[in-house]
Amino acid sequence: MEKKVVIITGAAMGIGKAGVERFGRGGWTVAACDLNEQTLNETVEEMxxxxxxxxxxxxxxxxxxACAKVVDxxxxxxxxxxxxxxNAGILGDRDGILGFDHNKVKEAFDVNVFGALNLIQLVARAMDKLGIQGSIVNTTSINAEVGTWDPIGYIGSKGAMKAITQGAAFHLGAQGIRVNAVSPGATITPMAASVYDCPPAREAVAINHNRHRWIEPExxxxxxxWLAGEESSGVNGIVVAVDDGYATGKGADLLGIFEEWEKEHPAEA
Incomplete structure (x- = not known):
């Protein structure tokens, strides 16, 4: 039996790095993709x-x-x-509807939505040409399920990816290609650490999870x-929430928490 091959984006750190580890441990060949060359090389050497x-x-x-070249x-x-x-994704900025930077929101959509679409199309074409009934796994977010304080560009892009996952599953079904998504809750990653730089906000996020803790990248x-492999062969067009029940409750007013923290700690804002 031939060794299976997966392309993973945003592979240098966080959830992507955990993905490289999991697929590697599962015996797959991993094409690890990331924009950060130094960190990517460090991850690859570690693996x-x-x-x-x-x-x-x-x-x-x-x-x-560039995506086409990698797939080829x-x-x-x-x-x-x-x-x-x-898995690749960026935040955009931390502002909401009234203050967001249009260019940063566009950047978030360029990476989170169009970047994913680029590879969905190119990989699906390659699978179809090779006669492989493969699997595509996208990354959405709890932001696609519930209203949160998070950057509006990030929220919008993840909502788009939920719809794209469902639509792509329908479009690619005839080729035998499954398309699903994972929807992480607040996960311990470098990107999250750069945003949740306020201890009360980190604590509030933890409490929003049913077991009052953050999700691990692994x-x-x-x-x-699981979604990529044969054990989920009957699963298609769904979003698997990995959020410890976050989306079942009501989120905290994190924006208010941040504003209060920054007033009390101006040097750390």
Whole structure:
């Protein structure tokens, strides 16, 4: 049996790095893609030291031609693509409707939505040409399920990815390609750490989860690995929430918490 091959974006750190580890441990060949070359190479070397088959690809997912080159190279090198894990994402900025920066919101959509769409199309075309009934796993967010304080560009982009997941599952069903998504709750990643820089906000987010704690990147990666493999063969067009019940409750007023914190700690704002 041929070794399965997965493309993972945003692979250098956080959930993406956990995904590289999970697929590598599962015996897959991993094409690890990220824009941050130095961190990506460090991650790949770390995974190779564990005996995993991982290859680095420096990639800006918003660049369609660059995405096409990576897909072509993976097919030429490995002879197949069995799964795509669209994990790359950026926040945009921290402002809401009244104050958001249009350029930063556009950047969030370029990466989170169009970057994912670029690879969905290119990988699905490659799978169809190769006769592979593969799997595509996208990353949405609890922001696509409930109203939150988070950056409006991020919220909008994740809502779009939920709809794209469902639509792509319908469009690609005839080719035998499944499309699903993982919807992480607040997860311990470098990106989250850069935003939740206020201890009361971090605590409020933890309480919003049913067991009052943040999600680990490995928990999201485990769900993505399951969706990509044969054990989920009957699952198509759904979003798997990895949020410890966050979306079942009402979120805290984090914007108010941040504003109060910044008044009390001006030097740290």
């Amino acid at each position: 190779k030291a564990k005996g995993y088959d991982v290859k680095p690809y420096v990639l800006d997912v918003a660049d369609y031609d 190279d993976v097919v030429a090198t490995e002879g197949r693509i069995d799964a795509l894990y669209n 928990e999201v990666a485990n769900a993505a690995f």
